[in-house]
Every structure is written in structure tokens, then in C-alpha cells.
Amino acid sequence: MDFIKTTEQDSHYNNLENMSLSELLTNINNEDKSVPLAVEKALPQIEALTQQVILKLKQGGRLFYLGAGTSGRLGILDASECPPTFGVSHSLVIGLIAGGDTAIRKAVEFAEDSTTQGWQDLKSYNITKKDIVIGIAASGTTPYVVHALKLCNTNNIITGCITCNNNSPLSHAAQFPIEAIVGPEFVTGSSRMKAGTAQKLILNMITTSSMVQLGKVKGNKMVDMQLSNNKLVNRGTQMLVDQLNISKEEASTLLNKYGNVRKALKHYKNGN
Template structure:
């Protein structure tokens, strides 16, 4: 099947500079509304990636997100939010961006074009067959990502991907591809818009569902969250109040003593 890069297709809108701010917002919002519908079509493929990821993490493995530009930044964002949300070490979900940490804020010229650096970056983390590597590229053509996944495949490492073009080189490389076909962007080729939104939503699904499967949530509460600010401490106290039917003051004392909501509940359930 021929590969058509719909993320580069001409926008359905023209003369954007002549639109009022109101018209711009309405049209952008109308395009954004199509993203969840596109994701819904790919849910079985997202589930397949999560199933593999859960198996690997239960066996002591890790998740690696790899991307360039916006895609890389979104992977780094999702990875960085897992420790405070789920209380996991920063080494469990790792975001790697072409060009290194500098590229999170500033574009690093031609970093995405390397066909060797991606694998080198994974080797720096002692990548192994216990791990899962998920390549992220709206276009599905980023050499940095594709070459890294090719190397992983050759070494027996599970690979997945998130892309917004059908039958792209990246989709053909990944063992478990996820394709979210969002079509042309409001500004032609600006894949930081719908494609970026789609990638962010899918990354949320992967990390959240995986962590729930690993037992990091009780009921609907983040019992392993890091208590890194007053808002989160207050949230933790209120979780304990609800679970144990005790006062705010008593819950606060318990949280101060046991340092996490999970530890408090474990202590209570043991009858101590």
C-alpha cells in the first residue's frame, strides 16, 4: 500500500490571516474535536501496546519513549509525570529526545536525521530485552526513531510506536504500531496541533492504564503519589480521611508518620 503523508496535506482552511480571532478559535476547536474520534478507532492497537508494556514492567522492565521535536517533548513530558503521579522511580518510564535535554527547549538542527544516535542513546540506559521502546513521530518518517526501533527489533526488544500517518515507515518497523489518523492540520504541516494532541492523549492512556494494571491506584486515588507540595499533602490527607473515616487532624498525623497514603492504608489494614 502506498504511503501518503496526510500530516503534510494542505489545510482545509485558507487565508488564515484574514480570519477574526473568533473564527480562528472556532475553526481550531472544530479540528481538535476530531482527535478523540480518531483515537477511538485505534483503541485495540493501544491496548496491544499496553498489554506488552505491563508484561515487561511486571518482569522488571522499563518503558522508553523516543521522539524528536514535539513528539520527543511529549514523551519526555509523560515520562516526567509518572514519578510524582504514581510514586515510581524516574528510571521506570524514560523519555529520550533527539538532541538530548537541550532539545526540550531549543531545536537541535538535524538531530532527528541521525540513523545511529537513537540506538546509542538507548545503550546509554543499558537497554535490554526486559524493556519496551515506543517510538513517537507524527510523520512516521523520523530516521532517529526508525533506526532505533530497527536496532531494538534485531536485539529482541519489544517495539511500539505512535504515529499519525497510515502505513508509514515507522508503523512498518514497530512490532505494535498505533496509528492515529488526524488528517491535515489547521496550519498546513503544523503537527504540534492535532497530531501532538493525539500523541499526548495516547501517551496518557499508555502510562495511566499501565500503572493501574501495576497496582499504583486504589479505587480512583493516587495512593503512591509523591507528597511534593502542600496541595498534594492535603489531597493525601483527604484520601486517608475518606478511607479510614477519621478526622483531618488524625489523618494528617498518620501521613506525617508513614510518609505515603499507601503506607498509612497498609498499616491500617494490618490492624495496627
């Protein structure tokens, strides 16, 4: 297989240590501008995978993210934001990282090199063919992710991936691959930069689109969000003011009574 890691190729810039702060920031920003365009080119792949995610979630399945290092952390970040944003269970979208929870904050040496642990981590959640697994790896070669996806395929579990290299082992292992080719990083090989940004954009698209399709958004509002702080309580109150044309005092009373924007809207309109 002819496979070249563009994520590992030399930066287009050299002698970074000799640049002024202004030059560093400007050049990083110029590189970052290419990321949305790379994601745009992958839109057909993103749509194909997201359709599978929606199908599985509607059928009662779960979405698993699997990654190492930055990729694993991004998956966990996206998964952790679904319950407060859309009011879904913490068990609906699950992020797993090589090395376990310790690796979220500190790198765990050689954890990503295991060819067996990824599948073991998925099995600990009693994964079945009702679920879907998305492997995340900028390089497209991470053994922890690649081998887990292969075993998912063997067990009739739908697989997808997000990578930033063409024709990678991960893309070949995934049934629904996404390849966002962002090119060399500003600091050679530092895939937490452009590659990480591309992965975050794609993860945003997958879960947001899925939750909209699952009915977790009304109009353009997060009516199922968890009211876990004053900012969100105020946001929920304003939603009720705008939707029902009532005072803030009425809206606040309604929200306190039902604890959820959607429930408050439903009961108010039903006269309860």
C-alpha cells in the same frame, strides 16, 4: 510502498490571516474535536501495545519513549509525570529526545535526521530485551526513531510506535504500531496541534492503564503519589479521611508519620 503523509496535506482552511480571532479559535476547536474520534479508532492497537508494556514492566523491564521535536517532548512529559503520580522510580519510564536535553527547550538542528543516535541513546541506558521501546513520530518517518526501532528488533527488544500517518516507515518498523489518523492540521504541517494532542491522549492511556494494572491505584485514587507540595499533601490527607472515616487531624498525623497514603492505610488497618 504507497505512503502519503496526511499530516503534511493542505489545511481545510485558507487565508487564516484574514480570519477574526473568534473565527480562528472556533475553527481550531472544530478541528480539535476530531482528535478523540481518531484515537478511538486506534483503541485495538493501543490495547495491543499497552498489554506488552504491562507485561514487560511486571517482569522488571523498563518503558522507553523515543522521539524528536514535539513528539520527543511529549514522551519526556509523560515519563516525568509517572514518578510523582504513581510513586514509581524515575528509571521505570524514560523519555529520550533527538538532540538530548537541550532539545527539550530549543530545537537542535538536524538531530532527528541521525540514523545512529537513537540506538546510541538507548544503549547509554544499557537497554536489554527485558525492556520495551515506543517510538513517537507524527510523520512516521523520523530517522532518529525509525532506525532505532529497527535495531531494537534486531536485538529482540519489543517495539511499538505512535504515529499519525497510515502505512508509514515507522509503523512498518514497530512490532505494535498505533496509527491515529487526525488528518491535515489547521496550520498546514503543524503537527504539534492535532497530532500532538492525539499523541498526548495515547500516552496518557498507556501509562495510566499500565500503572492501574500494576496496582499503583486504589479505587480511583493515586495512593502512591509523591507528596511533593501542599496540594498533594492536602489531597492525601483527604484520601485518608474518606477511606478511614477519621478526622483531618488524625489523617494529617498519620500521613506525616508514614509519608505515603498507601503505607498510612496499611498501618492504620493493621493497628500499627
